[in-house]
Amino acid sequence: MLAQVLVSSITAGAVYALIALGFVLIYKGTGVVHFGYGDQVTFGAYLVLIAQALIGLPFWPAVVVALVASVLLGALIYGGLMWPLRNASLLAQIIASLAMGTVLREFVRAYMGPSAWPFPFLLSPAPISVFGILVVPANLAIVGVSLGVLALLFLLFERTFHGKAIMAACDNRIGASLIGVQVSMVFLAIWILSSVLATVAGVLVAPLLTLSPDMGLIGIKGFTAAVLGGFNSLPGAVIGGIVLGVLEALAGTYVSSALKDMISYGILIAVVLVRPQGLLGVLAMKKV
Amino acid sequence: MFKRQVRWAMRVAAVGLLAAVPLWSSAASRADEPGVTDKTIKIGILGSLTGPLAVFGTGNLAGATIAFEEANAAGGINGRKLEWVSLDDESSPPKGIAAYKRLVDQDKVFAVFGPAASAVGQALVPTFKAGKTPTFISVFSTPAVTEPIIPNVFRTGPMNDRQQGIAIADYVLDHLKAKKVALVKQSDEYGKRGGESVTKRLTERKVSLVSDETFNISDTDFTAQLTRVIQTAPDVLIVYGYPNPSAIITRQAKQLGLKAMIMGANSAGSRKYPEIVGAAAAGTQNIVTLKVLPESNDPAAVKFRTTFEKHFPDLARQGRPDLGDVLGYGGAQVFVEALKRAGPQLTQAGFIKALESLKNYETALTLPTTFGPGIREGNQAAKVVEIQGDLSRKMLPEVVRATEGGTK
Numbered sequence: 278m279l280a281q282v283l284v285s286s287i288t289a290g291a292v293y294a295l296i297a298l299g300f301v302l303i304y305k306g307t308g309v310v311h312f313g314y315g316d317q318v319t320f321g322a323y324l325v326l327i328a329q330a331l332i333g334l335p336f337w338p339a340v341v342v343a344l345v346a347s348v349l350l351g352a353l354i355y356g357g358l359m360w361p362l363r364n365a366s367l368l369a370q371i372i373a374s375l376a377m378g379t380v381l382r383e384f385v386r387a388y389m390g391p392s393a394w395p396f397p398f399l400l401s402p403a404p405i406s407v408f409g410i411l412v413v414p415a416n417l418a419i420v421g422v423s424l425g426v427l428a429l430l431f432l433l434f435e436r437t438f439h440g441k442a443i444m445a446a447c448d449n450r451i452g453a454s455l456i457g458v459q460v461s462m463v464f465l466a467i468w469i470l471s472s473v474l475a476t477v478a479g480v481l482v483a484p485l486l487t488l489s490p491d492m493g494l495i496g497i498k499g500f501t502a503a504v505l506g507g508f509n510s511l512p513g514a515v516i517g518g519i520v521l522g523v524l525e526a527l528a529g530t531y532v533s534s535a536l537k538d539m540i541s542y543g544i545l546i547a548v549v550l551v552r553p554q555g556l557l558g559v560l561a562m563k564k565v
Numbered sequence: 566m567f568k569r570q571v572r573w574a575m576r577v578a579a580v581g582l583l584a585a586v587p588l589w590s591s592a593a594s595r596a597d598e599p600g601v602t603d604k605t606i607k608i609g610i611l612g613s614l615t616g617p618l619a620v621f622g623t624g625n626l627a628g629a630t631i632a633f634e635e636a637n638a639a640g641g642i643n644g645r646k647l648e649w650v651s652l653d654d655e656s657s658p659p660k661g662i663a664a665y666k667r668l669v670d671q672d673k674v675f676a677v678f679g680p681a682a683s684a685v686g687q688a689l690v691p692t693f694k695a696g697k698t699p700t701f702i703s704v705f706s707t708p709a710v711t712e713p714i715i716p717n718v719f720r721t722g723p724m725n726d727r728q729q730g731i732a733i734a735d736y737v738l739d740h741l742k743a744k745k746v747a748l749v750k751q752s753d754e755y756g757k758r759g760g761e762s763v764t765k766r767l768t769e770r771k772v773s774l775v776s777d778e779t780f781n782i783s784d785t786d787f788t789a790q791l792t793r794v795i796q797t798a799p800d801v802l803i804v805y806g807y808p809n810p811s812a813i814i815t816r817q818a819k820q821l822g823l824k825a826m827i828m829g830a831n832s833a834g835s836r837k838y839p840e841i842v843g844a845a846a847a848g849t850q851n852i853v854t855l856k857v858l859p860e861s862n863d864p865a866a867v868k869f870r871t872t873f874e875k876h877f878p879d880l881a882r883q884g885r886p887d888l889g890d891v892l893g894y895g896g897a898q899v900f901v902e903a904l905k906r907a908g909p910q911l912t913q914a915g916f917i918k919a920l921e922s923l924k925n926y927e928t929a930l931t932l933p934t935t936f937g938p939g940i941r942e943g944n945q946a947a948k949v950v951e952i953q954g955d956l957s958r959k960m961l962p963e964v965v966r967a968t969e970g971g972t973k
Contacts, residue, residue, distance in 0.1 A: 282789050286786055392887070
């Protein structure tokens with residue numbers, strides 16, 4: 278029983294990880310904590326439905342249209358919201374991101390209705406038995422994609438010139454622009470990338486979590502996973518997600534399924550108290 | 566300061582007198598009856614049209630709009646046309662209280678149709694009690710508004726969550742002949758109340774649950790609970806929760822190899838529910854507080870669908886009309902019938918008497934309504950839906966009741 282619970286909890290953890298990656302990407306790249314990210318993930322999945330309903334496309338072409346639309350959405354978020362607010366306080370930017378999430382959520386509620394929509398699984402939801410443990414291919418896809426996205430982003434940030442430029446732009450805007458980095462283009466790229474990532478996550482998790490306007494609540498778990506992982510570390514986000522999923526499952530199995538949120542978040546508080554930089558985070562110190 | 570207040574009060578009194586004069590001359594007998602003129606009756610419609618509770622508020626409004634327009638097209642109510650004001654409580658109990666007070670004090674409506682969400686209704690209980698405006702509820706199911714009764718508050722359509730629990734427990738024992746029953750319930754007010762009612766009824770009938778599990782509404786992984794349930798090998802698993810977690814539970818239960826029949830509450834009664842669950846929904850059952858399913862070929866359902874789609878093409882695109890729309894429509898038809906029975910000398914007290922006179926009043930799509938002095942829960946029965954292999958829904962012939970003596 279424990280093995281089955283652990284295997285299933287890794288799926289839940291991978292969902293948190295995928296969303297945590299988005300939080301960390303935006304934070305690392307632009308310094309903003311995007312509290313509307315959960316709603317943006319939901320909106321990404323709805324984009325597929327809208328493309329299907331509006332243009333009458335079959336599923337896969339609709340996914341492609343949704344990905345293209347999310348590029349535009351990312352550009353719109355930066356051009357219409359974050360660029361005008363570039364000199365505003367961080368708090369104003371965070372509130373703006375929260376407001377944007379609400380706009381997206383209430384738009385889908387008004388336009389696509391308040392109740393849930395069916396959303397197809399990309400892989401079979403029928404389980405396969407591996408050494409007596411039931412494994413669901415559709416869930417494995419989420420774990421795989423989370424790791425894949427992690428690997429891609431990690432390579433981008435740590436191994437390419439552009440990634441280094443992004444980090445430089447985020448660390449020191451004026452300094453980066455002095456040495457020829459176009460900071461606004463870097464930020465634009467981050468918002469587009471995170472918007473596409475939101476749609477990928479939305480398409481993967483929608484069939485699992487049931488797509489409705491309030492699916493974005495999962496953003497809180499993603500945020501928690503990101504905090505657990507240190508908030509500025511991409512591998513930390515994935516580990517944070519898996520740890521949160523496993524913690525919840527263990528608390529639900531051995532203590533109480535009603536109290537599992539209390540227990541897992543209690544542990545989270547403890548971790549943050551003991552290790553404010555998170556599991557894999559690097560403590561940011563200002564040298565004077 | 567004091568002088569100014571007196572002057573202000575006198576001015577208000579003067580305006581009041583001036584306003585009252587025409588009322589005395591034209592409608593002497595109804596001078597103090599809010600919302601009623603010689604030509605019109607003003608109704609307030611209250612519901613959550615935006616926010617997380619909007620599922621049923623829009624149905625409440627759409628159903629009422631269709632029923633009221635039909636009543637007006639058929640000549641109105643004893644020579645008067647219905648007029649209505651709709652307010653949105655934005656899924657917020659405080660805003661619901663403010664909106665209800667505005668309808669009563671400012672818009673001076675004759676009666677309120679709504680609200681449309683349990684959380685808002687529960688918060689309004691003191692306000693209901695403090696006033697005498699007849700209030701008619703058609704879509705939400707918390708027992709708080711009918712147990713104990715409030716003289717001016719009526720509900721028909723959904724039976725309340727306590728009664729649903731009783732009906733489900735009886736059905737599982739009497740029709741499904743279950744010996745081993747398991748329960749998975751949501752940890753909030755809704756799941757707790759319904760789940761406790763199931764447990765209490767089973768205990769009364771000398772059956773104890775083989776497994777009693779709880780989940781939180783935002784949970785996404787139910788392996789721990791379901792693994793424990795499966796170990797007890799139940800015949801029936803009752804899932805008491807909102808549609809989204811219920812859908813995930815049904816899917817994961819099948820993935821983990823649960824053999825038991827899954828039985829759900831009214832909240833799983835949406836048209837799209839089988840598709841949302843997917844193949845795992847086949848063979849599951851849930852209770853639904855309707856006489857006819859909105860998607861069926863019954864002539865009354867076809868007629869309602871056609872009217873609805875013409876009126877609300879935007880909602881029709883979203884897979885409506887659904888449970889909430891039909892409940893809103895059926896409730897509004899009962900409401901209109903009582904307005905007619907209240908006669909030409911329409912008063913709020915007379916309307917309440919007329920509602921109390923309804924006995925087994927049938928509408929085309931919803932279950933019969935019976936009110937009376939001391940009876941404010943108009944419908945205390947439900948039917949059972951079985952989801953077929955092709956994910957269509959089939960209404961079973963049984964009627965389950967929340968009264969003593971079990972199913973009939």
